[in-house]
Amino acid sequence: MNQQLNISFTQNTNCEKADIFPYIGIFGRKNSGKSSFINAITNQEFAPISKVAGSTKEPGKYITTIENIGNVIIYDTSGIDDYGEAGEKRIQKTKSILKKIDFAILLITDNLFAESEKKIVRDFQTFAIPFIVVQNKSDLQGISSITKSQIEKAYLTKVIEFSCLKPTKKNELIFEISNMLPAEAFKTKSLLGDLVKTNDVILLVTQDETDISDQILTFTQIEIANDLIKNACIPIFSKLSELKKTLEKIPISPALTIAPATIYSDVALYFPSTTMITTYGIVMAHYKGGFEKSLSDTRKIDTLKEGDHILILQLSNDHTCPEFKEQNELQILIDGYLNKKLNYSLINIFDSPIPDIKKYQFVIFCGCFHLTKKQIANQLSPLFAKNIPISSFDLINAFVKGIFERATIPFKT
Numbered sequence: 001m002n003q004q005l006n007i008s009f010t011q012n013t014n015c016e017k018a019d020i021f022p023y024i025g026i027f028g029r030k031n032s033g034k035s036s037f038i039n040a041i042t043n044q045e046f047a048p049i050s051k052v053a054g055s056t057k058e059p060g061k062y063i064t065t066i067e068n069i070g071n072v073i074i075y076d077t078s079g080i081d082d083y084g085e086a087g088e089k090r091i092q093k094t095k096s097i098l099k100k101i102d103f104a105i106l107l108i109t110d111n112l113f114a115e116s117e118k119k120i121v122r123d124f125q126t127f128a129i130p131f132i133v134v135q136n137k138s139d140l141q142g143i144s145s146i147t148k149s150q151i152e153k154a155y156l157t158k159v160i161e162f163s164c165l166k167p168t169k170k171n172e173l174i175f176e177i178s179n180m181l182p183a184e185a186f187k188t189k190s191l192l193g194d195l196v197k198t199n200d201v202i203l204l205v206t207q208d209e210t211d212i213s214d215q216i217l218t219f220t221q222i223e224i225a226n227d228l229i230k231n232a233c234i235p236i237f238s239k240l241s242e243l244k245k246t247l248e249k250i251p252i253s254p255a256l257t258i259a260p261a262t263i264y265s266d267v268a269l270y271f272p273s274t275t276m277i278t279t280y281g282i283v284m285a286h287y288k289g290g291f292e293k294s295l296s297d298t299r300k301i302d303t304l305k306e307g308d309h310i311l312i313l314q315l316s317n318d319h320t321c322p323e324f325k326e327q328n329e330l331q332i333l334i335d336g337y338l339n340k341k342l343n344y345s346l347i348n349i350f351d352s353p354i355p356d357i358k359k360y361q362f363v364i365f366c367g368c369f370h371l372t373k374k375q376i377a378n379q380l381s382p383l384f385a386k387n388i389p390i391s392s393f394d395l396i397n398a399f400v401k402g403i404f405e406r407a408t409i410p411f412k413t
């Protein structure tokens with residue numbers, strides 16, 4: 001029976017920017033109907049389907065539309081129950097999608113929710129991805145009330161039955177997906193998309209080479225350059241020692257200049273005081289979230305007293321990344337700036353849970369931001385809701401170096 005539902009859809013569907021699409025991943029065992037499901041909910045035929053289990057071997061990405069949701073990017077994946085050396089590699093490729101998506105749809109069939117499903121759900125939780133469970137092939141086997149209530153209770157999600165062959169419950173399903181899509185999914189995923197316009201010239205200043213490393217561009221600088229190219233900007237790189245000549249050669253002033261905090265003051269000397277100059281770290285801090293509170297709390301560093309307790313939260317477990325050392329720099333920077341001795345506690349959030357922060361007078365997070373924007377929101381939003389000042393290494397670093405006011409101007413609307 002074709003159910004007529006009186007459903008209203010609340011999400012904004014008028015996305016102007018190309019990257020303001022919800023990113024949705026479809027997961028499930030081999031042959032559970034993942035590719036068929038994509039075709040069914042988008043009314044398209046682009047995902048190849050086969051009776052043979054394991055036919056989707058590479059993640060597929062489709063830019064399409066779901067009626068009543070709007071433009072979306074959907075990822076098709078290979079089976080979560082794959083095995084063997086090649087199968088494990090395929091599972092890793094499926095998992096690489098987790099960093100990109102805003103929402104996951106986990107297909108099950110025959111009421112089977114076992115280790116493979118539990119594993120992928122743990123991954124959803126790690127990446128703070130909301131998800132819905134869909135019992136597909138319901139024309140062959142409906143969802144049992146026990147399976148439905150067990151999953152819904154254990155994971156605080158919804159279980160819906162669906163059939164790609166007889167998609168009578170399509171409206172109901174799309175309504176649930178629409179309601180569960182997080183508001184974040186409709187915001188820009190661009191690092192600088194809110195700040196820059198097409199054809200803006202953006203000057204990216206780098207440190208002069210050191211003997212220590214052949215690698216001139218840091219991971220952050222590469223990410224920012226990628227983002228600028230995606231936004232159809234014109235990124236121009238210049239070493240500090242070449243900056244004068246670079247500026248002589250470019251005919252218009254850059255809309256924005258980005259420099260490492262360590263050479264910010266040297267770079268600023270080349271520009272009038274009205275020029276927008278920020279740091280790579282502040283761009284990342286702005287993107288990753290909690291920025292408004294961090295921005296206003298940073299100044300409270302001036303109110304800290306001798307012996308106050310500071311909690312440093314390390315957000316990375318990569319000891320090789322240069323930003324990992326920020327945790328040690330912070331103590332020297334702050335004690336030096338305040339000319340006081342404070343008590344620092346260091347917690348790596350990969351090793352230990354975040355402690356009760358009431359006993360601290362200030363919380364600072366640092367590291368190379370290996371967490372995704374969603375993970376940061378998930379881990380840190382309870383802290384941002386508390387009445388304790390919180391900021392990031394990059395903002396504190398800018399503050400104690402006396403560049404905070406100028407370097408944050410581009411982010412103040």
Ligand SMILES: Nc1nc2c(ncn2[C@@H]2O[C@H](COP(=O)(O)OP(=O)(O)OP(=O)(O)O)[C@@H](O)[C@H]2O)c(=O)[nH]1
Binds near residue numbers: 165
């Ligand atoms: N009866 C029934 N068959 C379905 C349904 N959905 C998919 N199928 C069939 O199940 C088989 C597998 O479908 P696919 O969409 O290729 O499944 P998949 O999960 O993408 O499979 P892999 O890519 O191999 O992991 C095909 O023969 C489909 O026609 C459904 O709702 N009901």
Ligand SMILES: [Mg+2]
Binds near residue numbers: 034035076077
């Ligand atoms: Mg498939």
